[in-house]
Amino acid sequence: MSLADEVAAAHAGHPNPAALVGEFRRTSVLVPVVNDSLMSAELTGIRWLYAFSDEQELARFAVSRGAGPATELPYVRAVGARLLDVVIPAIEGPAGVVLDSGSEQGMVFPPVSGIVPDSVAVDLAEPDEAGDRPGVPAAGGAA
Template identity: 75%
Template structure:
């Protein structure tokens, strides 16, 4: 299935998380830029990079943000794999992806293991820190 089909399956209550992430990784997305920075927002301590499946989805988002119809928005095009494997780890703090934000068929890719590299995942403790109890102390 395509990325759009996988997202539709999630919205229909038939999610296949591995297939959804796999299709995102294989798909090229558009990431809007502002002043040479990737456009994002922050919510509850997580930065969300905006990514769009096509110019039409980006245009709809631009209109919801007060953009003029037909106004040009700058963006970069890259693979979903590059977003998850390179861009997310390079961001400061926890960062996920908001795909087709503002649309009825949007999806979130949170910064968790299995989506982003372990080094950028919020559900994996930093290297050298363990939640396991220490033995022989006390």
């Protein structure tokens, strides 16, 4: 199945996580660029890179953020594997990818083992002196 098919299956309640991640890794996505940096946002201590499945999804996102329909948001093309295996480890602190942000078919690829390299997976990180794992909310904390 294609990435779009795997995302649709997950949203329909029939996820195949390994196939979903595999298709993301093989698929070329669009990553918006702002001020010579890949567009991202931070939420709950995790840096999320934005990626889009096609120009229509990217344009919809730009309009939702207040850009006019004729305004183009510059982007680069990257294969999902390159984002997960090269870009994510180069970011200081935990980072993941959100695909088609704000879309009904949006999907997140969090910084956990099986998605990102083990060296940057938050579920494999060594606890700090307080017993907390970097980038993971403490037990009882807001997620």
